[in-house]
Amino acid sequence: MSAKHASRSDLDDDAKAIVGGDRVALGRAITLIESAKPEDQVRAQRLLELLLPRTGKTIRVGISGVPGAGKSTLIDQLGLNLVALGTKVAVLAVDPTSTRSGGSILGDKTRMGRLASEQGAFIRPSPAGDSLGGVTKTTRETIALAEAAGYDVVLVETVGVGQSETAVSNMVDVFVVVGIPGAGDELQGIKRGLLELADVIAVNKADGDQVERANRAAMEYRTALHILAAGNPNWSPEVLTVSARDNTGLDALWTKVEERHAALEKSGGLVARRAEQAVAWMREIFEQRLLAAFKGSKEVGRRWTEMEKKVRSGEMTPTAAAEKLGRLAGIGEG
Ligand SMILES: Nc1nc2c(ncn2[C@@H]2O[C@H](COP(=O)(O)OP(=O)(O)OP(=O)(O)O)[C@@H](O)[C@H]2O)c(=O)[nH]1
Ligand SMILES: [Mg+2]
Incomplete structure (x- = not known):
């Protein structure tokens, strides 16, 4: 098929199908975006232009934290809670190092197994990226597609050990850092740079005999943030404890995320932030x-x-x- 001809009406049809909620069309469009072929890239950009007016009406949330903090488990449960309320949830991942042991693509697929089988959810593992730039471009454009497809919430998981967390914070409205129980030593494990990106910190695994330690960790985070935020009056992240496993604290977490989002929207900060992100992109x-x-x-x-x-x-x-x-x-x- 010649890309020059057949493309116009094809693309219109694709755009309509995506807006109409056709998951196959959405998946196909993402594959087009992920393709390295120049002619696919041209088509992908045309499609995105057609869909641009349909984008932007979502809450975009980044979820980061050290490996094994429970990000995928949390997204699975939070996603289920949202879907139960009739919210449509898209989950994406930024993971340029997909060979990373213990996590990444396969792990996420199985760990979000319950959410993956929901009609109201769409999960797209990150492509096997060879560069952060490539993966983030794909993820940003996939966010736009998911928005056009009518998803209300986009959750982007990334592990907080490289540069990917900064990249993700530059494509979302609200950034959540998932922490783990344990005071002092474990806190050191979280990079200061990661904390500085946080709007909300959720200390996960506050269950069983770890509740006490989780509470203590939350206190330590508050202290650390207090010091970090000293020179920045516009930044005051929230800290709470949750258990992704037991589904406790996740409603409170979501309320915080929504509050942050609403405040941004009301102040005009959301439009400004997204505009700035687009230009930076x-x-x-x-x-x-x-x-x-x-x-x-x-x-x-x-x-x-x-x-x-x-x-x-x-x-x-x-x-x-x-x-x-x-x-x-x-x-x-x-
Ligand atoms: N006790 C307890 N365990 C949890 C909780 N959430 C996750 N886990 C466990 O922690 C481990 C890691 O969970 P994941 O959800 O894969 O963590 P992740 O942060 O996505 O990990 P990576 O993607 O590899 O960085 C698994 O064994 C989970 O079962 C929780 O709330 N409580
Ligand atoms: Mg994970």
Whole structure:
């Protein structure tokens, strides 16, 4: 099929099907977005443009935390609770390191097994990404598709040990960090950078004989946040304890998320935040393209290793070498 011709009406049909709630069409569109083929990318972008007016009417929530904190279990239960209320829930994941042991794609599929079988839920594991940039582009665009398909809530899971949590915080409205019981030592395990992204911290596994420890951990988080927030009057994250396993505290968690979202919406902060995110996203894609074109240039490719060697040996300064490569690629002055 020639992409040039058949495409217009095809795309219109696809868009209509997605808006109409056709899950197969939605899945197909996501596959198109994930495709690396240039002609698929063109179609994907056209489809997204058609659907753009239908996007944005959701609550976008990022869920992060150390490996094994219970993110998937929490999303499964929270998702079930929401679906029971008639809310349509889409779950996505950002995981550029899908070889990570114990978690990731297969694990998430089975851990969200109950939610996966719900009609009102849509779960899409993250693609086997080779770069964070690629996976986040896919995830952002998949959020847009899910919104056009009528999902009310989008939950994005990511593990909080790399850069993916920052990437996810830049595509959601409210960011939840899942913590675990245990004071002091375990708190150190959570990067300060992760805490700084949080709107809500849910200390999970507050069940059985861990309730006491979970409460203590919550206290420690409050203290830590108090110190971190000292210079920032606009930031005051909430801390609560939950058990994803026993489904306790999750209603309170969701209420907090909704409150945050509503406050953002009321203040105009939501529109501003999303606009800022969209522009940052444009910049990011442009930089990626630029870098790819730059490195793809034959002349640059030929001279890259030589420049690296010269910089390593101190024969050239990094700036001079970068500028030289830039000139070879036709970027930059002179
Ligand atoms: N006791 C208890 N165990 C839990 C709870 N939530 C999750 N777990 C257990 O913690 C382990 C990890 O749960 P996951 O939901 O896979 O955690 P995750 O944060 O998604 O893990 P990764 O995706 O690998 O980073 C599993 O054995 C769960 O059964 C909880 O509320 N209470
Ligand atoms: Mg998980």
